[in-house]
Amino acid sequence: MSPAIVLEKVGKTHGDAVALEVVDLSIVRGQFVALVGGSGAGKTTLLKTINALATPTTGVVRVDGQAVGALDGSALRRRIGYVFQEIGLFPHMSVAENIGVVPDLLGWPKAEIAARVDELLDLVDLPRGLAGRRPSALSGGQRQRVGVARALAGRPSILLMDEPFGALDPITRTALGDDVRRLHEALGLTTVMVTHDVAEALLLADRVVVLEHGRIIADAAPRDLMAGHADPRVESLIAAPRRQAERVRALLDG
Amino acid sequence: MAELLALLPQRLAWHAALSAAALLLGLAVALPLGFAAAKRPGLRWITLGAASLVQTVPSLALLALFYPLLLLLSNLTKATFGFGFPALGFLPAWLALALYAMLPILRNTAAGLSGVDPAVTEAAKGVGMTPRQSLLRVELPLAAPVILAGVRTAAVWTIGGATLATPVGQTSLGDYIFSGLQTEAWDMVLVGCAASAALALVVDQLLGLVGRGIEQRRPMLWGGALAALCLGLVAALAPIAAPALTPRPQAYVVGAKNFSEQYVLAELIASRLEGQGARVERRINLGSAVAYRALAAGELDAYVDYTGTLWANVLHRTDNPGRQAVLDALRTELKRRDGVVLAAPLGFENAYAFAMKRQQAEKLGVKSLADLTGKAPDLVMGGDLEFFSRPEWKAVETAYGLRFKARRQFQPTFMYRALASGEADVISAFSSDGRIAADDLVVLEDPKGALPPYDAVLLVSPRRADDPRLKALAAQLSGSLSVQAMRQANYAVDRDSDKRSPADVARELSDDIP
Numbered sequence: 001m002s003p004a005i006v007l008e009k010v011g012k013t014h015g016d017a018v019a020l021e022v023v024d025l026s027i028v029r030g031q032f033v034a035l036v037g038g039s040g041a042g043k044t045t046l047l048k049t050i051n052a053l054a055t056p057t058t059g060v061v062r063v064d065g066q067a068v069g070a071l072d073g074s075a076l077r078r079r080i081g082y083v084f085q086e087i088g089l090f091p092h093m094s095v096a097e098n099i100g101v102v103p104d105l106l107g108w109p110k111a112e113i114a115a116r117v118d119e120l121l122d123l124v125d126l127p128r129g130l131a132g133r134r135p136s137a138l139s140g141g142q143r144q145r146v147g148v149a150r151a152l153a154g155r156p157s158i159l160l161m162d163e164p165f166g167a168l169d170p171i172t173r174t175a176l177g178d179d180v181r182r183l184h185e186a187l188g189l190t191t192v193m194v195t196h197d198v199a200e201a202l203l204l205a206d207r208v209v210v211l212e213h214g215r216i217i218a219d220a221a222p223r224d225l226m227a228g229h230a231d232p233r234v235e236s237l238i239a240a241p242r243r244q245a246e247r248v249r250a251l252l253d254g
Numbered sequence: 255m256a257e258l259l260a261l262l263p264q265r266l267a268w269h270a271a272l273s274a275a276a277l278l279l280g281l282a283v284a285l286p287l288g289f290a291a292a293k294r295p296g297l298r299w300i301t302l303g304a305a306s307l308v309q310t311v312p313s314l315a316l317l318a319l320f321y322p323l324l325l326l327l328s329n330l331t332k333a334t335f336g337f338g339f340p341a342l343g344f345l346p347a348w349l350a351l352a353l354y355a356m357l358p359i360l361r362n363t364a365a366g367l368s369g370v371d372p373a374v375t376e377a378a379k380g381v382g383m384t385p386r387q388s389l390l391r392v393e394l395p396l397a398a399p400v401i402l403a404g405v406r407t408a409a410v411w412t413i414g415g416a417t418l419a420t421p422v423g424q425t426s427l428g429d430y431i432f433s434g435l436q437t438e439a440w441d442m443v444l445v446g447c448a449a450s451a452a453l454a455l456v457v458d459q460l461l462g463l464v465g466r467g468i469e470q471r472r473p474m475l476w477g478g479a480l481a482a483l484c485l486g487l488v489a490a491l492a493p494i495a496a497p498a499l500t501p502r503p504q505a506y507v508v509g510a511k512n513f514s515e516q517y518v519l520a521e522l523i524a525s526r527l528e529g530q531g532a533r534v535e536r537r538i539n540l541g542s543a544v545a546y547r548a549l550a551a552g553e554l555d556a557y558v559d560y561t562g563t564l565w566a567n568v569l570h571r572t573d574n575p576g577r578q579a580v581l582d583a584l585r586t587e588l589k590r591r592d593g594v595v596l597a598a599p600l601g602f603e604n605a606y607a608f609a610m611k612r613q614q615a616e617k618l619g620v621k622s623l624a625d626l627t628g629k630a631p632d633l634v635m636g637g638d639l640e641f642f643s644r645p646e647w648k649a650v651e652t653a654y655g656l657r658f659k660a661r662r663q664f665q666p667t668f669m670y671r672a673l674a675s676g677e678a679d680v681i682s683a684f685s686s687d688g689r690i691a692a693d694d695l696v697v698l699e700d701p702k703g704a705l706p707p708y709d710a711v712l713l714v715s716p717r718r719a720d721d722p723r724l725k726a727l728a729a730q731l732s733g734s735l736s737v738q739a740m741r742q743a744n745y746a747v748d749r750d751s752d753k754r755s756p757a758d759v760a761r762e763l764s765d766d767i768p
Contacts, residue, residue, distance in 0.1 A: 053380060078382030088377025092395045092471075102381050150381065
């Protein structure tokens, strides 16, 4: 099976500042990849090259085998789900209209969009009664559930998430994280999630890619990463979750 | 009051038509410009700067400036393409007001669009909207309340500013205000202000409802308010639209400058033409120079001017060869230069007359302008709005070596008041003004003949040069008005109590003419 997303020697500079050094990355279908690293590591830039929100200075990005640079950006983005850190719901549209925006852009019939909205409200565990509300009438967690529903509405095979749970409280965050993982399985998605929270990455992803200064410094399954890494920067990154895990195990073993 | 209100439908109609047209033009230019400027800081800086600059020009001056500009353009197109366009009336008022309406729309459009949360525009892009879809579906709806607030401001400004269309020859509610101010008919001023304010208020509230409807996404509300606006406009336009739709003979356009005598004379001419079965339009409150140029351009058919004024302003002469010589020279020169017909002298003179309070003149021993030379440095000279920039003033100033302590400009009405209250010691009065006798003023003699004669003359436009009705009218009016009759008529309009309307006074004046 061909990989869903491929980055070949992708680099990106903003003037003199280097956002991404040469990056090679291949993501197979159905994988849940977490991009971790400190701020300014290049995580978001890398994510945005996948749906053409950012244009690489060098190299090629391929989605489903097609070079992104040769595609129409708007059309590409309609078939890739995208969840924003700031959520970015349209404040003048109802919950239903927010969720239905991509199907509408894709030209689906009205009835089909309405059915899809109901289906998605169920899927992200929101009461259907919220459909007519404005985003301002929702809680932070409910808003991000709408954000996830909006990203999935056009039946994308790829879901990109940029710090999706960053603004949420820890309990909401865990619940929503679990739900996203469940949706990833159920819908057979290829998911790429940017996060600065290593523990979250280890809990949700199949594969953790660590970036620093625009370079990949580690790329491994959570289990392998926890087993130990040669790079001291990566070691220090996973030191805290490892200590927490050992403490929890000690508590459970009583 | 009934007579005042009878004119309301016509004036309101023109006011509404002018305001609506100016606002629509302003929108058509400022909205796209605002869209473009929102995304380009450089363009934004330039356009907002230019619009703000326009705003700093007083609106009356802006309207006035459009007249010579359009006249120049009209002459240019006439020379190159063989057709011109009217430089007076609707066009200058429309363009100036539209220019004025642009700033609030432009500023709020640019501010509204660039004020949309970047997370939301990023999301619009992220879900796959094209820039156009993002603008129409997301940015515009979100910026709409701010843009609409700008449109409301522009609407209120435009409706208020449209009252200033009167001096460039466009009928509006300003006709009440300018005429009322001139004749101190405060009820007239009040009618104009109240009608204009009421119109602004209603439009502002309806636009507010449109905004609320859009914000709350209630199509019934914004659609209803918009429909009410359109219906209101159509209803307001009916008095001018209905006659325009039925073919009728072309109207005679009778002009008047901006003082009482002119209103009376315009009414006299108009009512006599109407008596002959003609249709007449009145353009009152025109600036002195504007009136003559409008006549020469065929935008007016007839009005009354004064030989001294024409002598100085049109022929640019400062000498004084005597009454008959001036009249004869004007008759041939106006015809030769502009095709304008000097149809008849009316029989009276309205000269610039330097006037003082009798008591003060006697105390100072001043009988003539020559006596004033030594006293002037202690006295304040009051003139009407144009007097100090006129060649007559220069001529008198030079001939008698007058150096006043200060010069002050007044509306003619307030000039007499200023003399009474001591804010001015000498004023440039008018010899046919009823207030000279009523206020017991002394008119100073002009021994050096520095001031030219100011015989009132009926002028007729080139295109009506051989018009039988105007020819008959000229024959009737020739030498028919004595200065006493004119003073009485003027005073009846100007006095504080038992005030009469110009139309009323003109009727009486007309009855005494065979």
